Amino acid sequence: MGALVYFSSASGNTHRLVERLGLPAHRIPIKADEPMIRVSEPFVLVTPTYADGEGRGAVHKQVIRFLNDADNRSHLRGVIASGNRNFGEFYAHAGEVIASKCKVPVLYRFELAGTDGDVKRIQQGMEEFWKRQS
Amino acid sequence: MTIHQKITSVPRAVNWNRLQDEKDLEIWNRLTANFWLPEKVPLSNDIQSWATLTPHEQQLTIRVFTGLTLLDTIQNTVGAPTLMPDAVTPHEEAVLTNIAFMEAVHARSYSSIFSTLCSMQEVDEAFRWSTEDPHLQAKSKLILDEYKAASSPLKKKIASVFLESFLFYSGFYLPMHWSSRAKLTNTADLIRLIIRDEAVHGYYIGYKYQRGLERLTEAERQELKDFAFALMFDLYEIECHYTESLYDDVGLTEDVKHFLHYNANKALMNLGYEALFPEEACQVNPAILAALSPDSENHDFFSGSGSSYVIGKAVATEDEDWDF
Numbered sequence: 162m163g164a165l166v167y168f169s170s171a172s173g174n175t176h177r178l179v180e181r182l183g184l185p186a187h188r189i190p191i192k193a194d195e196p197m198i199r200v201s202e203p204f205v206l207v208t209p210t211y212a213d214g215e216g217r218g219a220v221h222k223q224v225i226r227f228l229n230d231a232d233n234r235s236h237l238r239g240v241i242a243s244g245n246r247n248f249g250e251f252y253a254h255a256g257e258v259i260a261s262k263c264k265v266p267v268l269y270r271f272e273l274a275g276t277d278g279d280v281k282r283i284q285q286g287m288e289e290f291w292k293r294q295s
Numbered sequence: 296m297t298i299h300q301k302i303t304s305v306p307r308a309v310n311w312n313r314l315q316d317e318k319d320l321e322i323w324n325r326l327t328a329n330f331w332l333p334e335k336v337p338l339s340n341d342i343q344s345w346a347t348l349t350p351h352e353q354q355l356t357i358r359v360f361t362g363l364t365l366l367d368t369i370q371n372t373v374g375a376p377t378l379m380p381d382a383v384t385p386h387e388e389a390v391l392t393n394i395a396f397m398e399a400v401h402a403r404s405y406s407s408i409f410s411t412l413c414s415m416q417e418v419d420e421a422f423r424w425s426t427e428d429p430h431l432q433a434k435s436k437l438i439l440d441e442y443k444a445a446s447s448p449l450k451k452k453i454a455s456v457f458l459e460s461f462l463f464y465s466g467f468y469l470p471m472h473w474s475s476r477a478k479l480t481n482t483a484d485l486i487r488l489i490i491r492d493e494a495v496h497g498y499y500i501g502y503k504y505q506r507g508l509e510r511l512t513e514a515e516r517q518e519l520k521d522f523a524f525a526l527m528f529d530l531y532e533i534e535c536h537y538t539e540s541l542y543d544d545v546g547l548t549e550d551v552k553h554f555l556h557y558n559a560n561k562a563l564m565n566l567g568y569e570a571l572f573p574e575e576a577c578q579v580n581p582a583i584l585a586a587l588s589p590d591s592e593n594h595d596f597f598s599g600s601g602s603s604y605v606i607g608k609a610v611a612t613e614d615e616d617w618d619f
Contacts, residue, residue: 286597
């Protein structure tokens with residue numbers, strides 16, 4: 162079974178979701194001057210979306226920095242993206258951007274900090290996903 | 296720091312190259328990139344579609360938009376300005392001026408819709424209605440009472456997030472409903488721009504609320520949480536009456552209530568709290584969700600019934616940031 166790697170800004174929405182999942186997880190540092198983490202096991206990335214009205218800037222710079230490390234990227238198996246449906250067609254757009262860049266599937270999308278239903282579906286989904294991968 | 300303290304101390308210029316909170320610049324950039332005016336949307340393309348609505352449906356739509364205008368007016372003239380003296384950084388104050396102005400743009404947009412689609416007489420009747428409708432007046436007064444209670448900066452933020460992230464949605468439902476039936480689609484495009492802005496406003500004010508909580512004791516935090524949930528219950532009760540009074544005649548009340556529950560949960564999440572309404576109560580009509588975020592359905596695997604993964608379609612990226 163692999164791990165989760167996640168980014169959560171100071172608003173803490175994604176962090177709150179990951180805490181409720183109770184799964185092994187590594188957090189990407191918030192600030193650019195902190196040392197970037199290295200991950201050496203298969204992982205699924207959980208990331209919020211920061212797109213503007215044209216879809217620009219969907220993936221946070223720190224997530225890009227993390228994925229620019231080829232070794233980190235080689236362990237990426239899928240992406241779970243969050244956002245807000247209020248952003249229309251760019252809802253959870255970071256998931257699509259990373260999926261197409263890194264050729265991995267978008268596994269799930271949720272809004273803000275997620276509901277109890279989101280937590281259950283991600284827990285079940287991850288369990289099945291890692292079984293298929295092994 | 297209050298405005299008065301600022302006036303009596305040394306006047307200071309805002310320096311955007313020295314940030315105390317990076318979220319201020321992030322949100323400033325997001326809001327300014329998303330700036331728009333109603334002239335951008337070709338509302339006159341909806342004139343024929345407007346004529347297909349029954350007189351009752353037209354009256355309902357005008358009233359709903361007038362109710363939204365009232366909330367935007369409050370947020371423009373009282374809500375956002377009342378948060379400014381509580382700003383903890385000069386950049387936060389600047390962001391709030393942007394929020395205040397965009398609320399004025401939103402309020403002005405509904406009048407653009409009216410002048411394109413409706414008669415002056417119908418519109419005047421709706422504005423008169425908005426001063427007399429007991430539920431619309433009740434929710435406005437409840438929010439204004441919190442804004443005027445200047446003693447608690449964080450309670451004002453709670454009221455503001457509930458206005459931005461919850462109270463608008465009994466109104467936003469209707470243009471999304473029409474859009475899902477291929478009616479008033481240009482008007483819906485304009486409303487979607489407003490919906491997008493309100494999400495950023497609710498997120499930012501909710502974020503500042505959470506920053507403010509960090510400076511309080513556990514007991515004070517608990518008192519504010521109790522206050523937030525109590526205010527949500529009060530507003531929810533009014534919203535139910537408002538929804539029934541508007542939507543019973545067209546048979547949409549239950550559908551709208553699901554949308555209210557869903558958005559109440561999102562408003563609470565913006566404040567950092569857990570959802571209040573259970574998932575069964577938040578099953579929003581899929582046609583409404585599709586109208587909110589077009590082209591974004593069924594892209595994920597855990598909730599889909601498909602047996603294969605969907606790899607994202609090619610999308611624009613900022614390639615200079617990606618090394619590979």
